[in-house]
Amino acid sequence: MKPAFFIKEAMRSISRNAIPSFAAMASVLVTVLVLGVFIPVVQATTGAANEVRGRVLVDVYLKKDATQTDIARVQALLRDKVAHVGKVAFVSKAQAYAQEKKRNPEAYQLLGANPLPDTFRVTPDTPDNVLKLRDALAPAGVAGGRTPVDASIEQVKNRKDETTKILTATRVVKLAMGGLAILLIVASVLLISNTIRLSLFSRRREVEVMKLVGATDSFIRWPFVIEGVVLGALGGVAAVALLGVGKIALLDPLSADFALIAAPQTIGFGLLAVVLLVASVGVSAAGSSISLRKFLRV
């Protein structure tokens, strides 16, 4: 109806109720600050976990006497016929020997000849499918042993211990982080709506009087919603400013030294700021209008 009037009313009520307004703003500030720290931390952790999971792979060892045609056939098989294959890397006997020799020169000095087979390193399309991939390449036989799908494959191995360990560890990290994030978001919404509710509760008499004078619901509600938006925006801006200061003062000097902090998958600061601002304004505006509903039923 009259936006100027509503804005004036909202400003007046903020200045007349300075302490509850400050409390609402501070609770927005604190929760946004915590969220702002937490979102990149969750992202960095899950990013790191995913990176570790990316190392899960299946080794396909060929027979020592495999010819060039055998190699080509197995490669075609891996590329086209088997499900869940992500990437396939071929390591020839010579390459494998060179690598291993570099890692452990004395042992390979003693060996003299190259004992290593040609190997395909197969990465599954997603880490969780690694066991299915192994089964596809070497189905379990009736007798219990495994028979590879191609005659020239000697053995299919999936570095079992390592794989399961990585999978469980990263799953725990991911679940814990997700659970914490949900808890934190719920707590933030509750905290903000409770603060708003308290500051509205102290003014329910005011609302009652307004209703008796003949004010419509929207006439009463708008100033409160605008007040919520203003307080939410103030809290959000202050929190983003603090985050920015923290990032420049603390994080940037460290990121040179720690790979986790510099992880490329984290959200950009600009985007983070926008998300946090929108969330704080939205939650406070919705919070005040929903809390007001109760008092409007006079």
Place this chain on the structure above:
Amino acid sequence: MAIVERHKQELERSAAPRDRAPSVIEFRGVSKNYGPTNGGLETASFSIQRGEFVFLVGSTGSGKSTLMKLLIKEIEPTAGTIRVAGRDLSEITRKKVPYYRRNIGIVFQDFKLLPDRTVYDNVAYALQVTGSSRKEIRAKVPDILRLTGLATKLHSFPDQLSGGEQQRVAVARAFVNHPPLLLADEPTGNLDPETSVGIMQLLYRINRTGTTVLVATHDATMVDRMRRRVLELHQGRLVRDELDAQYARADMNTAEFGALLREPSPEPKRGPQADRQRERDAAREARDEFDDIFPTDERP
């Protein structure tokens, strides 16, 4: 009193289209139960004509406030129909209630002013609600505050005013929209007798402009002195409606009216027998009360 003239004209203009205006308030068999055993009002029927000044009396819990709340549609009756200015209240939807309330001025015992607004803003709020322009507000508010004798308190906050002054602000707010009906629920309940007379004079002045005024009170002496129509409620029932009693002249001016209120109470027309009985009852009641607080054996 320019504003009084203007208000009179305004009222007459709005009333003109209907030659035989319906009763301002009409209750027909209205009941309100708060629970199966908890009655608020039982089959009340009465009507109030335009320009009347009516008292609603009864002790606490007799249903006065229920009746007031029914009139402003804060609660719904369990049975019966209420008409205000010919309009059935049950037909007003929840959304339309605010617009309906703008046609009724309401004054409460506890003033119900907005504590963080000045006197001026409190009165102006009633106009802002209706979407009045700033120019209109600037013209009307000082006018009405002068009428209620608050011209010097424009920028005071409610907690800087005395009770009587706060009630004057409340009356000003109730009247600033020139409602055809003014309800006052115990308007003098929190005030001393002299201040009460002032508030009553103010209400009477408003009534003289043609506004129908309904005042709920338990101040029996005030009612006896004013000699106006009285509706008495007792435990939710309408037990008295003196339509044809000896009322005071309707055309006395405010000063005469004030004098009437201040003069010693005219002896109510009750038989001497009844009077003595009443005194005895009162004495016994007082004694019983005293006994309740200080049991006899512990009394010094």
